[in-house]
Amino acid sequence: MIISLIGMSNCGKSHWSKKLEDERGYERRCCDDLIAGQLNDLLPEVDITDMDAFAAWMGMPHEFGYAEREGAYLAGEEGALLEAVKVSQGDVVIDTTGSVIYLSENRLRHLKQISTVVYLSTTDDQVASMTEKFFACPKPLVWGECFDQRSVESNEQALRRCYPDLLRWRRERYKTLADVTIPYERSHDPSYSVDKFLYDVLQHKR
Secondary structure: OEEEEEOOOOOOHHHHHHHHHHHHOOEEEEHHHHHHHHHHHHOOOOOOOOHHHHHHHHOOOOOOOHHHHHHHHHHHHHHHHHHHOOOOOOOEEEEOOOOHHHOOHHHHHHHHHHOEEEEEOOOHHHHHHHHHHHHHOOOOOOOOOOOOOOOOOOHHHHHHHHHHHHHHHHHHHHHHHOOEEEOHHHHOOOOOOHHHHHHHHHHOOO
């Protein structure tokens, strides 16, 4: 079986992909690692492994050249997912990134064709916490069409207004893409085992 995990950053994708690898022998394909390889080829001057340096390179959506840098990142992610979905025999788990939903419809359609897409959802409290963490320590982020600065706003005011909208938009996109949604309360319950996880995933196939 091939499982693709989607959802926000820090929603548990890496945790569950590693548990499937360690406890059930799944082949784990981490898109973050694959993107690093892609971007090292596309952008040899950028240290993708240094998150602060990468965030500084990516910048914010109001900054000059951001759209081009965002496009370069997504090109790397497109190539990474293409590598991740190469079908092999046996059980595979694909650990995607939070921005997988920005990729081409053809790539996402293929992902659904070859795998069961599992959305690890997040709560409203988590979204509020993520907002504060982002402004305290910005990370590289794909904004897509979710940034729209008004003439009366400062850069920070526009970012703070648009960021929650971005997260809400992402949540809806994850739901649309998913075959199975596992609520945060379930995926983070200490008693929720790999067996229970796989049981929930397999219900989709019945």
